[in-house]
Amino acid sequence: xxxxxxxDVKRLERIAVQIRRNILRMIKVYGKGHLGxxxxxxxxxxxxxxxxxxxxxxxxKWKDRDRFVLSAGHKCLVLYAALAERxxxxxxxxxxxxxxxxxxxxxxxxxxxxxxxTNTGALGHGLSIAGGMALGAKLxxxxxxxxxxxxxGELAEGSNWEAAAACAKYQLENLLVFVDKNELQISGSTKExxxxxxxxDKWKAFGWAVREIDGHNMREILDVATRFPFEKGKPSVVxxxxxxxxxFSFAExxxxxHYWKVTxxxxxxxxxxxxxxxxxxx
Amino acid sequence: xxxxxDPRETFAEALLEAAKKDSRIVAxxxxxxxxxxxxxxxxNFPDRHLEFGIMEQGVVxxxxxxxxxxxxxxxxxxxxxxxxxxxxxxxxxxxxxxxxVKLVGRCGGITYNDLGPTHHSLEDFAILGTIPGxxxxxxxxxxxxxxxTLAMFEHVGPVYMRIGQQPIPFLYEGEYPFQIxxxxxxxxxxxLTIVAxxxxxxxxxxxxxxxxxxxxxxxxxxxxxxxxxxxxxLVQAARETGKIxxxxxxxxxxxxxxxxxxxxSTEYPVPVRMIGIDDTFVGTxxxxxxxxxxxxxxxxxxxxxxxxxxx
Ligand SMILES: Cc1ncc(C[n+]2csc(CCOP(=O)(O)OP(=O)(O)O)c2C)c(N)n1
Ligand SMILES: [Mg+2]
Numbered sequence: 001x002x003x004x005x006x007x008d009v010k011r012l013e014r015i016a017v018q019i020r021r022n023i024l025r026m027i028k029v030y031g032k033g034h035l036g037x038x039x040x041x042x043x044x045x046x047x048x049x050x051x052x053x054x055x056x057x058x059x060x061k062w063k064d065r066d067r068f069v070l071s072a073g074h075k076c077l078v079l080y081a082a083l084a085e086r087x088x089x090x091x092x093x094x095x096x097x098x099x100x101x102x103x104x105x106x107x108x109x110x111x112x113x114x115x116x117x118t119n120t121g122a123l124g125h126g127l128s129i130a131g132g133m134a135l136g137a138k139l140x141x142x143x144x145x146x147x148x149x150x151x152x153g154e155l156a157e158g159s160n161w162e163a164a165a166a167c168a169k170y171q172l173e174n175l176l177v178f179v180d181k182n183e184l185q186i187s188g189s190t191k192e193x194x195x196x197x198x199x200x201d202k203w204k205a206f207g208w209a210v211r212e213i214d215g216h217n218m219r220e221i222l223d224v225a226t227r228f229p230f231e232k233g234k235p236s237v238v239x240x241x242x243x244x245x246x247x248f249s250f251a252e253x254x255x256x257x258h259y260w261k262v263t264x265x266x267x268x269x270x271x272x273x274x275x276x277x278x279x280x281x282x
Numbered sequence: 283x284x285x286x287x288d289p290r291e292t293f294a295e296a297l298l299e300a301a302k303k304d305s306r307i308v309a310x311x312x313x314x315x316x317x318x319x320x321x322x323x324x325x326n327f328p329d330r331h332l333e334f335g336i337m338e339q340g341v342v343x344x345x346x347x348x349x350x351x352x353x354x355x356x357x358x359x360x361x362x363x364x365x366x367x368x369x370x371x372x373x374x375x376x377x378x379x380x381x382x383v384k385l386v387g388r389c390g391g392i393t394y395n396d397l398g399p400t401h402h403s404l405e406d407f408a409i410l411g412t413i414p415g416x417x418x419x420x421x422x423x424x425x426x427x428x429x430x431t432l433a434m435f436e437h438v439g440p441v442y443m444r445i446g447q448q449p450i451p452f453l454y455e456g457e458y459p460f461q462i463x464x465x466x467x468x469x470x471x472x473x474l475t476i477v478a479x480x481x482x483x484x485x486x487x488x489x490x491x492x493x494x495x496x497x498x499x500x501x502x503x504x505x506x507x508x509x510x511x512x513x514x515x516l517v518q519a520a521r522e523t524g525k526i527x528x529x530x531x532x533x534x535x536x537x538x539x540x541x542x543x544x545x546x547s548t549e550y551p552v553p554v555r556m557i558g559i560d561d562t563f564v565g566t567x568x569x570x571x572x573x574x575x576x577x578x579x580x581x582x583x584x585x586x587x588x589x590x591x592x593x
Contacts, residue, residue: 109398194313194335
């Protein structure tokens, strides 16, 4: 499992482009959507769904599946994109994003779409739910693992830190959290809006084992995801340094693309950017 | 023909107007500033604009503390995140302490149509209405948003005002007197009364106009203040028209219809038919289609009224 070849890394990098393509497909259909946070988490989510997690897309309710919790529910386009690509449902369904009673609401609904584990959208709730899942698995002696993706702006919600303390108390070694540290939220720079740096120190102080990676480096993502718990008796958290809207040249690192209302010129540029990414991976 | 305005921009202008007159007003954001109409305020009064990040519970406590020191704090964000999310803090730190704090919920009801149930707010009035001494405002047209905003800052005590996100039409011809707690008769009629509030007041008025063409004369009452509610105007309507239809973008349980029924059943019992959101999590889709799902479009309201009258 720890032996991941160069070929595997390449394969995953190509899938990550396809995931971004799926995100674009949905936004194109509806004309708008939460772009930035979906794109910054795309490489992490790709690694989880296509290499790391023990899942059965054809049997989404399989009891022993690993669980994925998207705490920052507004990033849902990356989840929809990954589930589609992994074959949980027919990819053409993605085109119903934004339609009446779509299976792809603006925040994920577990009762609408196979593969969605939790209803998120109100920030700061995911870690407690994930903690409950990990604790449940532990109580049952099951080897199920729980993976979480959180936003960095989201960390201002106090409920996260309640959950952080509880996960440490219960020594949830089967829990791996990725903080998608893209340094931005709606109102601008997370450091300026409400600073929570240094994050590694905070998580450590709460009893977690911490790693820092480049959240767009597939090799680094795989390394941490295959080597947790990082310390015995502790939950694990990865501070993933990312770029908001990663992949779209016109939007990278800009708070205003948190929610994107498309223009024809930007759409064309997005297509060109994806094509260029694919070419580089040939 | 009809003129529309963005409720958040309207609120933004009114807030700026109030803030220019009263230097005690401070604006608290939970990473919600630009979307809630704080931008002009922030530009004019950068020192009075306070950004807390995504911490809706903490921000309510800060507002309470600032009020203790003589400030008039206004907290604005997505309606559900300033009501349901910090409910206990709102009850204790604002209600119980009787603080002079103003909460503004934007994108209320299902006006955040495509973002789904976590971002819909259909119970905000019902839950905050249980807090003694809280004033609840639900303006239904742009001019009224302005008037309600100014009145909210004049009023001493905790206030919650909800606005939507979709543009809304101007419903008033010109100036009119706005007073917290005083309902407004928007259309005269004796056959039936339609009582409406907030974002769907426009639908009720359109329904009344449709009914008029069919020879049915409905009175339309705008309840822009859900608490304290105008008992007088409701009892008079019950007495003079005999039947009441209520129209709201809320859960029926604890919403306008419940309040109207409470008033008339104790003071002048008449049949009441309630149109609103029943016991369900509303899905996503185009806003107008979602309203239609719950019978909130003018033709549907008119149809309900006709059936109700015949009974
Ligand atoms: C409780 C709550 N408050 C506010 C919001 C509105 N909101 C949606 S996304 C967002 C910013 C999130 O920033 P961050 O966590 O950094 O996410 P990312 O940068 O990955 O998009 C806010 C304030 C919400 N969804 N939930
Ligand atoms: Mg962020």
